[in-house]
Amino acid sequence: MITIVELAKLAGVSDATVSLVLSGKERGRVGDVKRKKILELARAHGYRTNFAAKALAEGRTYRIAVCTLGKLIQHAIIGEFSLYVRLGLAVETLRAEGYAIEIAQIDANQTSERIAQELCQEAVDGFVFLSWPLSVLEKPLLCLKEKGLPAVASGTRFPSGDFTWTDMDHRQVFIHATRQLLREGRKRVFLIDTVIPRCPPSTIEGFAEGLAAPSPRWLSKRILRPEVLSPECIRRSTRDFVRRSAPVEAIVLSDNYYAQAVLDALKSMRIRIGTGCRVIGYGDRIFAEQCSPQLSHYSLGLEEQVRFGIHALLMQIEQPQTYTPRRLDMTPTYVQLDT
Amino acid sequence: MITIVELAKLAGVSDATVSLVLSGKERGRVGDVKRKKILELARAHGYRTNFAAKALAEGRTYRIAVCTLGKLIQHAIIGEFSLYVRLGLAVETLRAEGYAIEIAQIDANQTSERIAQELCQEAVDGFVFLSWPLSVLEKPLLCLKEKGLPAVASGTRFPSGDFTWTDMDHRQVFIHATRQLLREGRKRVFLIDTVIPRCPPSTIEGFAEGLAAPSPRWLSKRILRPEVLSPECIRRSTRDFVRRSAPVEAIVLSDNYYAQAVLDALKSMRIRIGTGCRVIGYGDRIFAEQCSPQLSHYSLGLEEQVRFGIHALLMQIEQPQTYTPRRLDMTPTYVQLDT
DNA sequence: TTGTAAGCGTTATCAT
DNA sequence: ATGATAACGCTTACAA
Numbered sequence: 001m002i003t004i005v006e007l008a009k010l011a012g013v014s015d016a017t018v019s020l021v022l023s024g025k026e027r028g029r030v031g032d033v034k035r036k037k038i039l040e041l042a043r044a045h046g047y048r049t050n051f052a053a054k055a056l057a058e059g060r061t062y063r064i065a066v067c068t069l070g071k072l073i074q075h076a077i078i079g080e081f082s083l084y085v086r087l088g089l090a091v092e093t094l095r096a097e098g099y100a101i102e103i104a105q106i107d108a109n110q111t112s113e114r115i116a117q118e119l120c121q122e123a124v125d126g127f128v129f130l131s132w133p134l135s136v137l138e139k140p141l142l143c144l145k146e147k148g149l150p151a152v153a154s155g156t157r158f159p160s161g162d163f164t165w166t167d168m169d170h171r172q173v174f175i176h177a178t179r180q181l182l183r184e185g186r187k188r189v190f191l192i193d194t195v196i197p198r199c200p201p202s203t204i205e206g207f208a209e210g211l212a213a214p215s216p217r218w219l220s221k222r223i224l225r226p227e228v229l230s231p232e233c234i235r236r237s238t239r240d241f242v243r244r245s246a247p248v249e250a251i252v253l254s255d256n257y258y259a260q261a262v263l264d265a266l267k268s269m270r271i272r273i274g275t276g277c278r279v280i281g282y283g284d285r286i287f288a289e290q291c292s293p294q295l296s297h298y299s300l301g302l303e304e305q306v307r308f309g310i311h312a313l314l315m316q317i318e319q320p321q322t323y324t325p326r327r328l329d330m331t332p333t334y335v336q337l338d339t
Numbered sequence: 340m341i342t343i344v345e346l347a348k349l350a351g352v353s354d355a356t357v358s359l360v361l362s363g364k365e366r367g368r369v370g371d372v373k374r375k376k377i378l379e380l381a382r383a384h385g386y387r388t389n390f391a392a393k394a395l396a397e398g399r400t401y402r403i404a405v406c407t408l409g410k411l412i413q414h415a416i417i418g419e420f421s422l423y424v425r426l427g428l429a430v431e432t433l434r435a436e437g438y439a440i441e442i443a444q445i446d447a448n449q450t451s452e453r454i455a456q457e458l459c460q461e462a463v464d465g466f467v468f469l470s471w472p473l474s475v476l477e478k479p480l481l482c483l484k485e486k487g488l489p490a491v492a493s494g495t496r497f498p499s500g501d502f503t504w505t506d507m508d509h510r511q512v513f514i515h516a517t518r519q520l521l522r523e524g525r526k527r528v529f530l531i532d533t534v535i536p537r538c539p540p541s542t543i544e545g546f547a548e549g550l551a552a553p554s555p556r557w558l559s560k561r562i563l564r565p566e567v568l569s570p571e572c573i574r575r576s577t578r579d580f581v582r583r584s585a586p587v588e589a590i591v592l593s594d595n596y597y598a599q600a601v602l603d604a605l606k607s608m609r610i611r612i613g614t615g616c617r618v619i620g621y622g623d624r625i626f627a628e629q630c631s632p633q634l635s636h637y638s639l640g641l642e643e644q645v646r647f648g649i650h651a652l653l654m655q656i657e658q659p660q661t662y663t664p665r666r667l668d669m670t671p672t673y674v675q676l677d678t
Numbered sequence: 679t680t681g682t683a684a685g686c687g688t689t690a691t692c693a694t
Numbered sequence: 695a696t697g698a699t700a701a702c703g704c705t706t707a708c709a710a
Contacts, residue, residue, distance in 0.1 A: 016681065017679090029679060030679070031679065056685095059686070
């Protein structure tokens with residue numbers, strides 16, 4: 001591993017000059033010839049930053065805590081796979097920026113206060129929170145903010161503008177989906193909830209608002225919530241529901257994960273999916289693409305969310321004084337596939 | 340954050356002494372009074388090691404690359420959840436030792452050579468490979484070994500003793516399971532394979548050996564491999580299979596993941612699980628415990644594997660000269676639950 | 679525009 | 695047994 005000092009010797013300049021050039025902080029105070037020479041030498045010798053030294057000099061750690069609520073595996077059990085997508089994207093982005101990570105799997109059986117306390121001990125430059133519920137995350141974030149520790153939440157929506165967060169506007173998604181279907185002339189639109197233990201209220205709210213639901217009673221007839229979330233049970237209850245509610249012109253799914261079961265039910269009833277009955281999902285693209293036929297859906301926009309979040313975090317780390325909380329409140333993005 | 344220098348001032352000794360005491364390397368060359376005083380002061384002021392400084396001084400990075408083959412989310416799709424368990428355990432253990440991690444999600448569509456090349460670029464103290472297939476991992480590990488870079492594989496079995504790895508002895512598990520059932524007086528033992536795309540040959544081998552299978556033809560009658568791996572399909576084909584093969588005194592599952600479907604099939608046939616027909620699974624405990632009734636199974640021993648692996652890695656990092664490859668070739672561990 | 683030098687916190691090598 | 699002191703690689707304020 002070649003160092004800045006060695007590069008400086010080779011280039012016949014001082015270490016400081018090399019440091020400035022390589023970190024892009026020269027702001028025109030290094031000659032063009034020297035600059036090019038230094039960059040060329042660095043490239044040729046495969047120079048790589050020594051982050052331990054950089055960290056020590058800057059008083060940082062170049063470590064980021066990526067925090068999940070509960071152990072990683074628990075998210076598989078409740079079918080919340082978007083966590084893994086978020087995690088994968090986050091660590092990828094951070095790695096590209098030279099940051100190492102610490103994955104903190106926070107025990108969910110603690111008070112918010114204890115979590116906050118525990119986090120403040122961490123020797124890291126910043127915190128990323130993946131898919132935390134608002135109620136649990138509020139205190140810890142406030143605590144970190146008070147200590148001036150940079151943090152972002154990905155997959156949590158805060159009512160106030162005090163924190164940095166990214167989330168898809170859940171309610172808008174369902175408003176958007178139903179309105180779109182109405183515009184297509186499909187009046188008899190239904191919702192099937194396939195979330196454990198059940199979808200958030202905002203899903204129902206959006207669905208109701210999009211359809212301009214006249215009454216809770218009317219609304220309840222438009223929603224199916226299978227008793228058990230197994231493909232078979234979903235299939236069976238979907239069949240019953242569709243038969244009972246005929247004609248079913250469109251179905252909106254609260255989540256992509258069990259979509260195949262719904263599609264299978266329709267197929268078994270000889271309903272032409274996409275034309276006879278439109279089906280629109282919501283969630284991870286990967287599960288939509290696995291369906292047969294592939295599921296048209298609203299995307300979670302995870303790439304955009306995570307990229308925005310990490311970028312905001314780095315801003316906050318590098319320019320703490322000028323930083324103000326920012327959020328990415330994503331608007332619905334529709335992905336048309338087969339259904 | 341208090342530093343060693345400040346502690347030294349407070350204790351009225353030199354920094355070197357404090358460093359020795361705190362790192363436990365004094366080997367009796369620091370007086371008892373001073374030692375206790377230093378430790379007490381450190382505790383009182385909440386001293387925490389500055390890993391950037393430590394790394395710089397020791398010429399290390401205090402970073403470990405945790406490598407997966409393919410993106411994290413892809414393992415959810417093929418139902419290989421043990422990866423998340425391994426990952427969770429590994430990062431937890433490393434964190435406790437002060438190491439930060441880099442999660443390298445290696446693109447599976449590359450040659451082994453390119454992967455090896457890519458890995459050697461990493462500026463880390465060591466490598467952990469989670470659940471890699473032997474064929475892909477061999478070259479990279481060899482390459483790292485040649486460069487003297489510490490590495491361990493968790494969930495890969497190497498025929499030679501050249502590398503450090505941990506794995507459950509897969510074949511022995513199925514020998515053990517079938518023999519156990521035979522000893523219980525259950526002669527008609529069957530295997531149901533619920534792995535995508537299919538279980539490894541060692542499973543079949545172990546199963547055959549345990550039963551002392553007289554011929555491949557005979558063996559084939561004892562194995563069910565459902566066409567499609569959906570709960571419904573597994574349920575249906577299990578029913579057919581069990582009816583056709585009556586009496587079925589015991590069933591061994593290649594993996595816990597779809598166990599519930601098999602149990603449901605038996606339940607629907609009014610077969611008394613555990614007494615009438617014993618069912619034994621293999622894999623993640625978490626899926627066994629979720630079953631109803633809870634699935635008796637052979638455990639993967641992930642905690643032990645990961646702990647052993649990380650420990651070996653740290654040994655290798657700290658004493659590279661005396662280190663020789665070690666492996667944990669785990670023997671079957673049976674977990675008796677309801678079935 | 680460029681170079682010098684101090685410092686970041688820790689470890690390790692010497693003297694004492 | 696203990697204490698100076700010199701690295702480790704990089705950043706940055708300041709001097710030239």
